[in-house]
Amino acid sequence: MLTLHTAELLVAGPGSAPLAGGAVLVEGDRIVRVGPYEELGAGAPHARVRRWPGVLTPGLLVRGADELLERTYYPDDPYETAELGTDPICGRDALDALKMTEARWGHSARRGTQKLLARGVVAVAGRFTVGSVRTAVVRSGLTVLAPVPYEGTPSLDPLAGRATPEGAFHGVLEAGAAARFAVFAVAGLAELPERGATTCVATVIAGRLLHRRR
Known part of the structure; x- marks a missing residue:
């Protein structure tokens, strides 16, 4: 059609x-x-x-997507936000306190990919090592590219700082x-x-x- x-x-x-x-x-x-x-x-x-x-x-295109999806947790709204807040959670100590599992990473990555799609993102560059995260990214429709150099901190908004x-x-x-x-x-x-x-x-x-x- x-x-x-x-x-x-x-x-x-x-x-x-x-x-x-x-x-x-x-x-x-x-x-x-x-x-x-x-x-x-x-x-x-x-x-x-x-x-x-x-x-x-x-x-x-988002660079450093592995940082955004494998080392950042997106609370499940509305089930977790009363306790954890709405902001993404990152940092080793904060993530350790959440007792993250591969399944939980996959659920978080699905929420993360929806945030990316809502910002006009069609491709992500990064090396995904968590199987459930890679599955979530592939199923989202986003194109997965090899890591590419970038400056600063990865952002859900590829236009930030440009x-x-x-x-x-x-x-x-x-x-x-x-x-x-x-x-x-x-x-x-x-x-x-x-x-x-x-x-x-x-x-x-x-x-x-x-x-x-x-």
Whole structure:
């Protein structure tokens, strides 16, 4: 089935000129065409149309994801937050006090991957050594990449500390590429680092809508 995703502004990749009223035509897990909405819509009149506010860009890459998912615990809301609070828990002593098991790590990782998808993340780089965590990441749909260098502390928001968002993009939007992108409710690309990835309204991986802000 053809699906046409369109937003107020489309940025196909690093260095690409923003396209007002741009769109991405998707069939299955691949991009068929990228271009103006009017042009793509006329060529595919029976496509399902999804209209999004803001800027449509390639999905984001998180570096140091093993730190975020294997050495950080995300309390289960609402069952644990009264006792543990809502903030992620990290640090050896704090994690030791939780008496973590592989199963508990897997449950935490599932909650962590949902937080990543809600921030437009489509790929994670890291070396996962806990089987239940790796299973949770793979099942989430996120692409797993080998570790890559990064500076500072890993963050759920790949845009944190960046002057421009392009360095967090994973891939480009072009015909034949994987249908993997995100949409952020911002007025323009320059506004995205300031407001952050929590402005994400939609995350698409392999052509599937895996996050949609309600």
